[in-house]
Amino acid sequence: MRVHYKHTSRILLALDCIIFGFDGEELNLLLIKRNFEPEYGKWSLMGGFLGEQEDLEEASRRILYNLTGLDSNYLEQFQTFGAVDRDPVERTVSVSYYALVNIEEQDGNAIRAHNASWISLKNRPALIFDHDSIVDAALQRLRYKAALHPLxxxxxxxxxxxxxxxxxxxxxxxxxxxxxxxxxxxxxxxxxxxxxxxxxxxxxxxxxxxxxxxxxxxxxxxxxxxxxxxxxxxxxx
Amino acid sequence: MRVHYKHTSRILLALDCIIFGFDGEELNLLLIKRNFEPEYGKWSLMGGFLGEQEDLEEASRRILYNLTGLDSNYLEQFQTFGAVDRDPVERTVSVSYYALVNIEEQDGNAIRAHNASWISLKNRPALIFDHDSIVDAALQRLRYKAALHPLxxxxxxxxxxxxxxxxxxxxxxxxxxxxxxxxxxxxxxxxxxxxxxxxxxxxxxxxxxxxxxxxxxxxxxxxxxxxxxxxxxxxxx
DNA sequence: TCAAAAGTGTTTAAAGTACACCCATGA
DNA sequence: TCATGGGTGTACTTTAAACACTTTTGA
Structure with a gap:
């Protein structure tokens, strides 16, 4: 029989990927137009739930790979978001990773299959849940880090x-x-x-x-x- | 009736605080000598589980406050650790925060009540679970940030x-x-x-x-x- | 009056900044 | 041959780094 901690509640753990690409002129984000509930038809980040036998980075690589067909790109955990009501369906804590992708190398078919598109960062539509503030935080981190490191x-x-x-x-x-x-x-x-x-x-x-x-x-x-x-x-x- | 996500497993979410203090000569960590199971008698970081109605930062402030009697100090989320076997009792993902504390102002009684002590960072004993690598990561972050910001x-x-x-x-x-x-x-x-x-x-x-x-x-x-x-x-x- | 630590100054080297000029290309 | 964008150079300013000297204090 396995031992467990008592008197503590378990929670959903999601991973969200902020995927940056550059088209030669502008910084872009790979976003999903949701064809599933909740928030059908709205735009969101690519995300998913943590598998029972997955590490955090492993899970976010899986999510990134499924969407873009890429596996060896720059991927870095940057912040975990856990406001009580951030997901209206059920409380979900999101560990967020940002990825830097060479826009010419990703897999157009995988992207279309997920109903995703590259959207200009500047002119992006409003996103679901707290994804707007996650994107803001990711951009801040990218700016911070790219000033000091050759990303x-x-x-x-x-x-x-x-x-x-x-x-x-x-x-x-x-x-x-x-x-x-x-x-x-x-x-x-x-x-x-x-x-x-x-x-x-x-x-x-x-x-x-x-x-x-x-x-x-x-x-x-x-x-x-x-x-x-x-x-x-x-x-x- | 509340809606829930299906086909996804829920998980324990912990918060661990890496508490730095300076005694005039050396950098110190506030560590706990555990008088409870698991790992009775070993040293660990101060941690706890996320409450059902708590934000992440709120929870880590609670943990910090309970231990030190301080509430308004520098506290920053820095990394989330989620290796599958990091906690041998049950899978637990840990959102880690580091805190900077004025060593003269904390509450000696609260610290003693938790069986905690200030331990020199350099000569610290081995810690439980993956807490050694969490401390390493926190020190790296502190070094990085303190070089560029007046922390x-x-x-x-x-x-x-x-x-x-x-x-x-x-x-x-x-x-x-x-x-x-x-x-x-x-x-x-x-x-x-x-x-x-x-x-x-x-x-x-x-x-x-x-x-x-x-x-x-x-x-x-x-x-x-x-x-x-x-x-x-x-x-x- | 002496040792130890604090405070101030100076010289030199390196980096950052703002410019001007020339070169290659295709229309 | 002209407009556009790429490549190289230079003078000036600011900042960093290495170093020497003076001041305050208590024993």
Whole structure:
């Protein structure tokens, strides 16, 4: 016979994934238009319940994989939400993870099957439950962390140009950066590896394509670094 | 009749508090020597289960208050732990909070009643379950955040000297800092307010006592700032 | 008057910032 | 040949880092 704790109530434990993608211009969220109850027809984050034999990260990877067909992306737990009435159906505590996804690599079929779409972060519709505030918190965390760690690359294709990287940072912080200083700062990290190739899509002068120097990248994941000129993050963790 | 989600299992949800204190020399943890089962006689973090009508932060404040008699201190959620076998009695997911406590202000009686003691972080005994790794994670988070935000003050008495503050940072990072540069850096933030008084305890030249400029402090909580000369944090969030 | 700790100053190096100029490309 | 965007350079300012000297205190 298994022993159990007494006099304590058990509760539903959900996981919600905030999935960020970058389309070259804007930061996007992968959202689901619900074709199931409750809140049929409304938009929500991708979520699910914790399985009996699953770790938290394992469960959120499962959710991410089912939706996007991706399994090896940047995924980080960032906050657990547990307001008593956050879910009107039944009390549910949500452990939230945010994911950074290369928008070109995900599986369009899996996404359509889940009735999901990429939606511009700026123009997103209202979401169900407390998902709006979860998204706000995830964006704050992304902004905070991306200023100090080289996360941005996770949102770009394997080969990318410095102007693309800059556009990404500008989208994350909803700001504009000086081209010349940004370039110098990024190059000085040693994170970029030249491929010798050039971006064929460009209309004017073609920018050089770089890949990430994975060795340096792993070092930088732990140490940290300022990726922005002025650290004027309005809000932070 | 209330609606419920189907086909999903409910789970125990605990909260664990990692309570940091500073005694003037070392960083300390408030730990409990358990006089109850399971793991009778072993050391653990202070924890408890989520009440049916409690928010997460509310519950962890309750736990903190019961133990220390303090209610208004720095308390921040930092990570949720959910490995399947982390609690051998029954599966339990733990939402963990770390707290910064002014060691002089807590309630000695409440602490003794819970069989708790302040234990040096460096020389702490092994803890039950996964509490060792929770403490490691909390220390990492504290180090990360204290380098960029003025948290340290929460661990000091209302009136404190710059050398005391420096000792605190040296304890947090287990390092030594240059007195002169540290002093200049701290003063340049405008966070300190002179009281005109001097530290009577000092044996040699008496250092000035400062209080926190709460107005500036609130600004800095959001913006951020480097409190250390070299940001060589071995590990981070 | 001496040792120990606090307080202030200075010099140098590195980083951040704001610019200007030239180059490649396709219409 | 012109507009657009990419690439490189430079001068200026701010901040960080390393270091030396003076002051206060109680024994």
């Amino acid at each position: 941005g690359f996770e949102l770009l294709p394997e080969k990318f140009t410095i102007p693309q990287l800059q556009k990404l940072y500008e989208a994350i912080y909803d700001t504009s950066l000086d081209r010349r200083n940004f370039s110098r700062k990024i190059l000085s990290t040693g994170l970029l590896q030249s491929t010798g190739e050039k971006d064929a899509n460009s209309v004017t002068k073609k920018a050089q394509l770089f890949t990430l120097n994975t060795e340096e990248y792993l070092k930088f994941q732990n140490g940290f670094f300022n990726f922005l000129p002025e650290l004027t993050l309005a809000e932070s963790i | 340290g003050f929460e661990l000091l008495p209302e009136k404190f000297t710059i050398p005391q503050l420096q000792k605190l940072y040296e304890a947090i990072y287990d390092t030594s800092l240059d007195r002169r540069n540290f002093s200049r850096k701290i003063l340049s933030t405008g966070l300190l307010q002179s009281t005109g008084e001097k530290d009577a305890n000092s044996v040699t030249k008496k250092a000035q006592l400062f209080t926190l400029n709460t107005e500036e402090y609130l600004k800095f909580q959001n913006g951020f700032f480097n409190f250390l000369p070299e940001l060589t944090l071995a590990e981070s969030i």
